[in-house]
Amino acid sequence: MLTFIVNNKEVKTNAPPASSLVDYIRNELHLYGTKIGCREGDCGACTILVGEMAGGELKYQTMNSCLMPLGNADRKHIVTIEGVNGPDLTPVQTALIENNGTQCGFCTPGFVMSLYGFCLNAGKEKNLANAIEAVSGNICRCTGYKSIEKAAAAIVKKLQPPQRGLLVPPQREPSGPMPGVMPMEWLVKNKFLPDYFLAIPEKLKKIAPAGAAAVRESGYIVAGGTDILLQNPEGAMTSGNVNFVYGAREYKRIKFADGKCYVGSTVTVKDLKESRELRAYFPRLDDDLKLMASPPIRNMATVGGNIANGSPIGDLCVMLLALDATLILRRQGENREVKLKDFFIGYKKVNKDPEEFIQWIYFDLPDENTRFSFEKISKRGHLDMATVNSAMGITLAGDVIKKAHFAVGGLGPTIRNMAKTADYLLGKKISNQTFKEANLIAQGEITPRSRAEYKRALVRQQLFIHLMSFAPGAISLEALQ
Ligand SMILES: Cc1cc2nc3c(=O)[nH]c(=O)nc-3n(C[C@H](O)[C@H](O)[C@H](O)COP(=O)(O)OP(=O)(O)OC[C@H]3O[C@@H](n4cnc5c(N)ncnc54)[C@H](O)[C@@H]3O)c2cc1C
Ligand code: FES
Ligand code: FES
Numbered sequence: 001m002l003t004f005i006v007n008n009k010e011v012k013t014n015a016p017p018a019s020s021l022v023d024y025i026r027n028e029l030h031l032y033g034t035k036i037g038c039r040e041g042d043c044g045a046c047t048i049l050v051g052e053m054a055g056g057e058l059k060y061q062t063m064n065s066c067l068m069p070l071g072n073a074d075r076k077h078i079v080t081i082e083g084v085n086g087p088d089l090t091p092v093q094t095a096l097i098e099n100n101g102t103q104c105g106f107c108t109p110g111f112v113m114s115l116y117g118f119c120l121n122a123g124k125e126k127n128l129a130n131a132i133e134a135v136s137g138n139i140c141r142c143t144g145y146k147s148i149e150k151a152a153a154a155i156v157k158k159l160q161p162p163q164r165g166l167l168v169p170p171q172r173e174p175s176g177p178m179p180g181v182m183p184m185e186w187l188v189k190n191k192f193l194p195d196y197f198l199a200i201p202e203k204l205k206k207i208a209p210a211g212a213a214a215v216r217e218s219g220y221i222v223a224g225g226t227d228i229l230l231q232n233p234e235g236a237m238t239s240g241n242v243n244f245v246y247g248a249r250e251y252k253r254i255k256f257a258d259g260k261c262y263v264g265s266t267v268t269v270k271d272l273k274e275s276r277e278l279r280a281y282f283p284r285l286d287d288d289l290k291l292m293a294s295p296p297i298r299n300m301a302t303v304g305g306n307i308a309n310g311s312p313i314g315d316l317c318v319m320l321l322a323l324d325a326t327l328i329l330r331r332q333g334e335n336r337e338v339k340l341k342d343f344f345i346g347y348k349k350v351n352k353d354p355e356e357f358i359q360w361i362y363f364d365l366p367d368e369n370t371r372f373s374f375e376k377i378s379k380r381g382h383l384d385m386a387t388v389n390s391a392m393g394i395t396l397a398g399d400v401i402k403k404a405h406f407a408v409g410g411l412g413p414t415i416r417n418m419a420k421t422a423d424y425l426l427g428k429k430i431s432n433q434t435f436k437e438a439n440l441i442a443q444g445e446i447t448p449r450s451r452a453e454y455k456r457a458l459v460r461q462q463l464f465i466h467l468m469s470f471a472p473g474a475i476s477l478e479a480l481q
Contacts, residue, residue: 002074003207006031007083008196010203017071018222018242020229022046024070025080033081033109037139039066040230041297042383044138047110049117050299051077051200053208058184058201061270061299062117064137068300069225071244075208077200081109084116086194091158092116101151103142111138111148115155117295119192120184123274126159128152136382137294158190215251217332218355219243223266224300226293227309243355246302251359254278261365265304265358269316273298281366288374291315294383304358307343310350313386313409317344319374321407321417322391323363331356347413369396371470375462386410388458392466394425399471401425406466408459411448420445421463430471432479439463 003012006029015024020039025031025048037043046066050073051058060079084090089097092115102108118124118134131152140148187193219241222228245251251264254275261281263272272278273289282288292315293301306316307327317340325340331353340361343351352358366372374391378384388410395403404425406418421442428434439460448455460480468475 002070004073004075005077005200005203005207007079008194010207013070015070017074017244018069018225018228020066021048021068021070021073021078022065024073025065025078031080031082034065035106035109036066037106037110041067041137041226041293042139043107044110044114044135044294044296045107047113047117047138047296049077049079049083049113049120051079051204053201053204058204059122060117060120062114062134062137062296063300064226064296067224067226067229067297069222069229069242069244071222071242072225072246072300074244074247075204077204079113079116081112084112084193086191088191091190091192092119092155095151095154095158096148099150099154100147101143107138107140107142111135111140114138114295115152116192118152119155119159119187126156128156131156133290134295137296215245215248215330215357216243220354221245221308221357223302223305224268226297226301227305243357245304245357246300251304256365259365260362262360262362263303264360265302265307267303269293269298269301269303269306270295272303272316282372284374288319288376289315291376291378291382297383303361307340307361308350308352308358310344310346310348310414312344312347312412312414313389314415315374315376315386315389315409317415318389318407318409319391320361320363321415322372322374322393322405324393324405325361325363327358328360328362329356330359335359341417341419344414366393367395370394371396373466373469375465377458377462388455388462390459390462390466392463392470394470396470399429399474401428401430406442406463408442408446408462411446411455411459413449416446418442418445430467430474432475435464435467435475435479438467 001012001014022036025034035045037045041064046064047062048065049060050063051060092112096102114135118131124130184197188195188197221243223246245266248266251266253264255262269289269292273286279285303316306314321340327338329336329352338351345351372393376386376389378386386409390408392406394401404422406422407415408418409415421438424438424441442459442463443456
């Protein structure tokens with residue numbers, strides 16, 4: 001039986017745990033404020049808040065309830081638009097109305113919930129750029145967005161810094177206080193949220209599991225569900241033998257040991273994006289991962305899921321291939337390791353048994369001579385899969401390349417590990433000549449299945465950008481002529 005809190009009410013249900021949360025919210029709880037637009041994670045109409053106790057602190061993040069398996073709601077606080085309503089309109093709702101940010105209203109609950117995600121996200125500065133990023137997964141057909149941007153700006157203004165004495169002291173990362181903390185007391189006092197929110201931590205503690213959720217050894221693995229609920233593979237939803245791993249805390253962490261970085265498979269894209277430790281090694285990580293999906297999908301999508309689904313355009317897969325990553329997998333008590341470059345064997349086919357669990361992904365930590373670059377071209381700037389994506393990692397000895405890995409997605413059934421191009425680069429200095437010769441080899445390594453000429457041009461441009469980012473003065477635009 002699943003137990004969770006929806007708005008101010010505890011719910012217990014035996015509904016199928018692999019069904020979609022939005023259906024439960026609308027069909028069983030009759031809360032119709034949460035809308036269904038696309039059922040594909042693309043429109044944001046179904047956005048809700050999901051609150052969870054982590055490290056003694058209640059943290060909320062937005063999720064798309066159309067792709068969220070009901071089982072992932074277990075022991076959590078689910079907040080729908082009805083759950084933020086009070087006797088009067090809240091400051092978030094008022095800002096949308098006063099700035100003409102709503103017309104037909106179909107998208108509005110989703111926008112409101114995404115803006116609440118911004119208000120409640122302790123790790124984000126309360127500025128306009130972050131408010132706009134929070135709604136980057138919401139689509140509106142009526143208002144033209146400018147009025148919604150104005151509403152976002154008004155909300156930023158209303159979010160005054162927390163007052164002394166009201167701050168709930170959350171457990172901080174060792175590197176210092178997080179920016180943009182907006183404690184619950186302040187939001188309740190200023191009528192952003194109803195009073196009942198203050199009692200949620202105690203209620204959640206009562207229904208929280210005694211120990212950390214362990215990963216079972218069998219069953220169809222479901223993590224964030226963003227792929228599974230999109231594709232609804234036959235059997236997985238109805239068999240009942242489902243292995244929910246999203247909550248497995250053991251693998252929801254990034255650890256560093258012996259010069260290597262170990263990323264747990266249930267770490268989400270948001271966790272990666274916001275990891276201060278990783279950003280110290282990969283300064284562009286935040287910007288790179290902004291190109292991946294939308295905030296609610298990034299909050300749900302796990303690293304393990306991105307790898308295991310074997311998509312030929314998976315952004316994390318391309319990045320991890322360029323870091324020459326290795327997977328640690330577990331099945332029936334046995335562990336084995338597989339190099340990521342040997343993992344992708346066909347379109348959405350990977351070198352693993354369906355019940356085999358990816359525990360960790362590890363790679364050598366970059367040193368001061370290592371350079372890393374990721375590029376992605378897609379039709380839209382946000383919330384779009386890649387047309388072509390690629391990543392390159394190199395290690396230099398002086399100005400000579402002594403290690404290189406290059407991976408390209410979007411060209412065929414699997415992501416391409418560009419071993420010949422990488423081998424060619426060994427022992428070379430970055431120059432126009434090196435780029436031209438590397439490009440000739442790269443073009444020989446690829447056989448784009450569609451729009452071949454266009455995709456070949458994208459590979460060439462991305463190779464150029466990688467090399468230029470590694471040695472800006474050593475290569476010039478003339479190389480492209
Ligand atoms: C709207 C939208 C936009 C997207 N945009 C992008 C994008 O820009 N770039 C991109 O790369 N991807 C994108 N994706 C894909 C998304 O990132 C992946 O779907 C996600 O990472 C999968 O993770 P998950 O936890 O949701 O996996 P799930 O859906 O839970 O599982 C996917 C598959 O992986 C298996 N699995 C999951 N975890 C494990 C594990 N630890 N061990 C073994 N098997 C496992 C499952 O059995 C299943 O077969 C997008 C998806 C959506 C819906
Ligand atoms: S209904 Fe469109 S994102 Fe869920
Ligand atoms: S107000 Fe009509 S879709 Fe946004």
